[in-house]
Amino acid sequence: MLHALVEKLSEYPRFFLFCRGLLESNFTVIRKAIRDHLGSSPDRKVLDVACGPGAFSDLFPKDAYTGVDLNPKYIRFAQENHQGQFSVQDARALEFPEGSFDDALVYGLLHHLSDEDVNAVLAGMQRVLRPGGRVLFIEDIPTESRLNLVGHLLHWAENGHYIRPANDYRTLLEPFFRLENEQLFRSGVCDYYMARVVADRNTEESSRTKSP
């Protein structure tokens, strides 16, 4: 029942942002990680995959930022409250032409998706990024400290059915991207795996690596 309630309340963009901001100390650590690893240049086009209500669009120049999300309510909120281009899209079937972006951000998506769906997202991202493009992944890992009761409760209540240990995220990313930097960190009550990767593997190479 709590799961259903959390899911229902998450539908409201302002409520979603308020709760997450509270639990994650106003995203101070996350915003710094995004700034440090992706920078902000008008010359680099950025795709925010699963951008939610667009809370991180202000870290990028408005003409360089595109956010996509499956939830039309979040996209409508983002369009009304933030600058940049926003559209409803399924991250598993990105609709942009090949090589459209220099950089990408994926924050809090993969832990909602099965391995098969993650592979579809990563293959699509590899396609829409220019060779040499960078991606910053920030994903929930199991709560580390037994004393972090709110963190445990949050993971229990939210619908992240695929919260993985860092090694499992790495195993999913490696066939598609070259890993440049990895970190584990805490943001408020949430523990994260962060990876900055480069898209310099070609699609053929990736499908070869993934076949049994």
Ligand SMILES: C[S@@+](CC[C@H](N)C(=O)[O-])C[C@H]1O[C@@H](n2cnc3c(N)ncnc32)[C@H](O)[C@@H]1O
């Ligand atoms: C934990 S939220 C993170 C949102 C945003 N990155 C943020 O940090 O505010 C997960 C987001 O993934 C989106 N999502 C889930 N499955 C998706 C899919 N297949 N394609 C695009 N977005 C998806 C949800 O609608 C939700 O906005």
